[in-house]
Amino acid sequence: MSSSTLQSLIKDTAIYGLSSMFGRFLNWLLTFVYVKVMVPEEFGVMTNLYAWTAILMILLTYGMETTFFRFANKHERPEDVYTTTLYALGGSSLLFVLIGLAVLSPLTEALHVAGQSRLIVYLLIIVASDAFMAIPLGYLRYEQRPWRFFAVRMSFVLVTIALTLFAFYVLPWLGQVFPSLLGDFRPREQALDYIFGINLIGNVIQFVLLLPTLHHATGRLDMRLLKEMLSYAFPILLLGLAGNFNNQADKILFPMLFDDARYAHTQLGIYGACYKLAVVMVLFTQAFRYAYDPFIFAEKKKDDASARRAYSSAMTYYVLFTLFIFLAVVSYMDVLKLLIRPAYYPGLSVVPWIMAGQLMFGVYFNLSLWYKVTDRTYWGGILSVLGCALTVLIIIVLAPRYGFMACAWASVIANGGVMLVSYFLGQRYYPVDYELKKLGGYVLLTTLCYALEWGIGRALEGVPLLQMALNTVVLVAFALVILRNEVPRESLYQLRNKLRGVLRR
Numbered sequence: 001m002s003s004s005t006l007q008s009l010i011k012d013t014a015i016y017g018l019s020s021m022f023g024r025f026l027n028w029l030l031t032f033v034y035v036k037v038m039v040p041e042e043f044g045v046m047t048n049l050y051a052w053t054a055i056l057m058i059l060l061t062y063g064m065e066t067t068f069f070r071f072a073n074k075h076e077r078p079e080d081v082y083t084t085t086l087y088a089l090g091g092s093s094l095l096f097v098l099i100g101l102a103v104l105s106p107l108t109e110a111l112h113v114a115g116q117s118r119l120i121v122y123l124l125i126i127v128a129s130d131a132f133m134a135i136p137l138g139y140l141r142y143e144q145r146p147w148r149f150f151a152v153r154m155s156f157v158l159v160t161i162a163l164t165l166f167a168f169y170v171l172p173w174l175g176q177v178f179p180s181l182l183g184d185f186r187p188r189e190q191a192l193d194y195i196f197g198i199n200l201i202g203n204v205i206q207f208v209l210l211l212p213t214l215h216h217a218t219g220r221l222d223m224r225l226l227k228e229m230l231s232y233a234f235p236i237l238l239l240g241l242a243g244n245f246n247n248q249a250d251k252i253l254f255p256m257l258f259d260d261a262r263y264a265h266t267q268l269g270i271y272g273a274c275y276k277l278a279v280v281m282v283l284f285t286q287a288f289r290y291a292y293d294p295f296i297f298a299e300k301k302k303d304d305a306s307a308r309r310a311y312s313s314a315m316t317y318y319v320l321f322t323l324f325i326f327l328a329v330v331s332y333m334d335v336l337k338l339l340i341r342p343a344y345y346p347g348l349s350v351v352p353w354i355m356a357g358q359l360m361f362g363v364y365f366n367l368s369l370w371y372k373v374t375d376r377t378y379w380g381g382i383l384s385v386l387g388c389a390l391t392v393l394i395i396i397v398l399a400p401r402y403g404f405m406a407c408a409w410a411s412v413i414a415n416g417g418v419m420l421v422s423y424f425l426g427q428r429y430y431p432v433d434y435e436l437k438k439l440g441g442y443v444l445l446t447t448l449c450y451a452l453e454w455g456i457g458r459a460l461e462g463v464p465l466l467q468m469a470l471n472t473v474v475l476v477a478f479a480l481v482i483l484r485n486e487v488p489r490e491s492l493y494q495l496r497n498k499l500r501g502v503l504r505r
Contacts, residue, residue, distance in 0.1 A: 125200060315439075364422050
């Protein structure tokens with residue numbers, strides 16, 4: 001690979017990654033607008049419906065996004081691939097909306113939103129349009145137009161943020177100032193309608209921006225090609241469903257386990273809001289995943305022993321970063337909880353569990369290199385199904401008795417289970433000498449620091465400033481231990497000298 005090609009790859013990867021991660025981060029911040037304007041029951045309904053959209057998105061794209069890239073790069077007429085894929089997803093998305101509208105009443109009852117059928121209509125159109133637009137967005141990536149891709153994706157995010165702030169803060173103020181002109185707007189009493197409506201407006205704007213890309217569909221609908229593509233896409237669909245359902249199972253299953261829908265949605269709202277406080281760990285893990293797959297195969301091209309050492313080092317540094325994030329979040333929980341309303345505070349106990357589960361998922365992703373470099377990718381599907389089955393079993397058995405805490409426990413047990421299975425299989429098929437003793441020592445140190453902070457919290461309850469000051473001391477001490485053990489002494493001296501220079505200036 002030439003240096004110019006490599007630079008282009010790095011640039012494109014950074015842009016695609018930035019658009020995804022920045023968009024997720026801004027949407028994460030919007031959560032704390034939602035929890036300020038919605039009661040837990042409403043937030044629970046939103047959490048449940050958006051979890052369904054994540055699953056439906058996998059079903060409605062049915063692996064065709066990845067399949068499009070595969071066939072467009074090997075077919076003699078890529079324009080036929082693009083046109084055929086657009087027709088396929090356009091037809092299936094339209095059929096999905098029509099079927100959904102035909103069974104709207106029982107669908108509303110099944111999702112425990114009786115009397116709010118308009119929300120389901122919004123959901124149907126949002127999911128169908130998202131699924132269809134996945135292919136024009138994919139075409140921009142195929143054409144290697146990352147900045148255009150970035151502009152389209154960020155337009156949706158920025159429009160959503162602007163309209164949300166306008167609807168929940170500016171519009172009520174204008175209604176009070178000019179009541180005769182604007183009437184009695186009460187978006188906070190119809191928060192779900194406004195949120196889904198804003199999402200739909202964002203999709204419309206995104207679709208308009210993608211219209212020039214649709215004009216490139218100059219090929220023909222090739223039914224034989226479509227049959228080949230569907231055959232290739234089916235395993236991808238199954239893997240996507242298993243992996244995605246594992247992440248959404250708690251939010252989908254929880255309302256189904258209680259007869260009282262209002263109680264279930266209230267509890268799910270509390271859990272969903274506090275889950276968002278742990279999203280810092282989720283965002284870091286996702287950012288790591290963007291970089292890790294290219295890293296695996298780049299290192300594999302080098303000397304095998306060197307590659308295995310690199311994989312071991314990557315695992316060590318991933319765990320160190322995530323342990324620090326874990327401790328930082330729990331250290332400043334009294335600050336972070338100000339992002340949500342007191343009505344959601346009963347769910348704060350799930351935050352450490354969710355972060356621990358995400359840490360284990362990240363470790364599992366690190367370990368997954370063994371089946372990727374040995375071409376045993378079917379193990380990825382088996383482990384995804386195993387994790388999904390464990391998650392579902394734990395939630396169904398424990399949630400009716402222990403409530404949303406069972407969902408947090410399921411994250412730890414399921415991700416921990418597949419992590420251990422993947423480790424032992426990996427040591428059989430592609431052994432890597434991970435620094436288990438060192439990592440175990442750091443996990444133990446983190447546990448002791450967490451226990452110390454918990455004790456400080458109990459002893460200094462009602463004195464939050466002193467509590468956070470002592471937590472900061474614990475966190476800094478933890479960081480210094482890591483720096484002293486992991487960073488070469490020469491680098492520490494250089495860092496110290498730079499800091500002194502900055503302080504002098």
